[in-house]
Amino acid sequence: MNEQASKKYPLPLVINAPASGDDLLQWLEQNAEAASGKLPLHGAILFRGFAHMSAAEFEQAAGKLSDVTFNNVEESSPRSKISGNVFTSTDYRSDENIFLHNENSYMQSFPNKLFFYCDQPSPVGGQTPLADCRRIYQRLPADVVSRFLEKKWMYVRNYGTGIGMTWQEAFKTTRKQDVEDYCHAAGIAVEWMSDEHLRTRQIREAALKHPVTGERSWFNHITFFHYSTLPESVREALLSICGEEGLPNNTYYGDGSRIEDDVLTLLRQAYLEETVDFSWQKGDLVLLDNLITAHSRRPFEGERRIMFLQADPIQRNDLVIG
Structure with a gap:
């Protein structure tokens, strides 16, 4: 993807609720396929301004934007289960910076899609920077x-x-x-x-x-x-x-x-020069194409609750560069 294309497809694509507080699950009934089709171009989609969701509703929303959940083995990040296939994004110490990475890049099978949901943004810090790995x-x-x-x-x-x-x-x-x-x-x-x-x-x-x-x-x-x-x-x-x-x-x-x-x-x-920052708002849902978008975490103060779900496993052997 060249410089001109990257400007055409900003990271992340922001999809705002038609009206503040609209139900995302209802919106996805009509728009999930069109939204998902934009993911390989932008690498990440931020759904903003929709009504707050529970962990169960978050999992339902992820299900409308993906096909199969990913069950992780070879775990490297400490996480806590919230409910169903929803986990905390990470349980690492809040004063530590987490460097940019793609989830499970060392595995034979890894998730194509990552979902993050902001249940509670931290008052200070706690951003989730992104970077386009094609660039x-x-x-x-x-x-x-x-x-x-x-x-x-x-x-x-x-x-x-x-x-x-x-x-x-x-x-x-x-x-x-x-x-x-x-x-x-x-x-x-x-x-x-x-x-x-x-x-x-x-x-x-x-x-x-x-x-x-x-x-x-x-x-x-x-x-x-x-x-x-x-x-x-x-x-x-x-x-x-x-x-x-x-x-x-x-x-x-x-x-x-x-x-x-x-x-x-x-x-x-190279990672740092491609970093894009955004600040979480309560109720934000971010969908990442894990293969082309790296993510990280800034240190934070106060309470921060970000839910996490992985989906749509793909096999690396199918993606090897010839």
């Missing part, structure tokens, strides 16, 4: 993109070290055989360091093509999970406790070699 792909130097297309990227994860999630929490089982079966099917290498300490490695493509438009998108957790993206105090503390091999999360080139510092700096800068 990030275009912004990156050709040699960097080529290197990652050739080598891919590796995600190394340590569970059960006392820092981060346990393998039981992430894989939602207490049986090691279940974990090994899942990982074998998903192309994940498993190494049991002890009964509770599991180390996994998986190699994934750094970019994929969109199933509707065919556009290339920078789709990965390379920067998000690399330890250099952490605040310096956190980074140094983790390295002193775990060492590089024992870090809860880290990334490498697909051949296991380290990613250069200047490349990581360049990648982070």
Whole structure:
């Protein structure tokens, strides 16, 4: 998508209620298909000004804009279930910034659509910045993109070290055989360091093509999970406790070699230069095309309640760039 096209399709597309306080569920009865058709162009849609909804109504609205809910395994973000398939967006500390990322980009099957609903905006901060990953792909130097297309990227994860999630929490089982079966099917290498300490490695493509438009998108957790993206105090503390091999999360080139510092700096800068901010209003519903739109979270003060639902899983093998 070129510069002119990005101006034609702003991020996010804002759809305002015809009249303040209109019922979104009723509006979607007639307009869901047309709204969904605009998602691959804009990458995100913000529904604003509609009547406040409960968690159950939010799930119904998401159901009108998607086909199948996505049930997550390999969980990496702490979340709490609200009801049905609705969860908190994240339970990370409110004083932490969460870097831009695409949900579950390291999985073989990941959600195409993400839904966020603002039950209560925080009085200070708490925005959910967005970035167009098609533009990030275009912004990156050709040699960097080529290197990652050739080598891919590796995600190394340590569970059960006392820092981060346990393998039981992430894989939602207490049986090691279940974990090994899942990982074998998903192309994940498993190494049991002890009964509770599991180390996994998986190699994934750094970019994929969109199933509707065919556009290339920078789709990965390379920067998000690399330890250099952490605040310096956190980074140094983790390295002193775990060492590089024992870090809860880290990334490498697909051949296991380290990613250069200047490349990581360049990648982070590309995300930041494409960042679009908006402030939550009570009752806002945001629909993201997860493949082409990264999201993050600003630190906040006070109470903030953002509901979250994932839907319409797609297979990465169908989206590999030839």
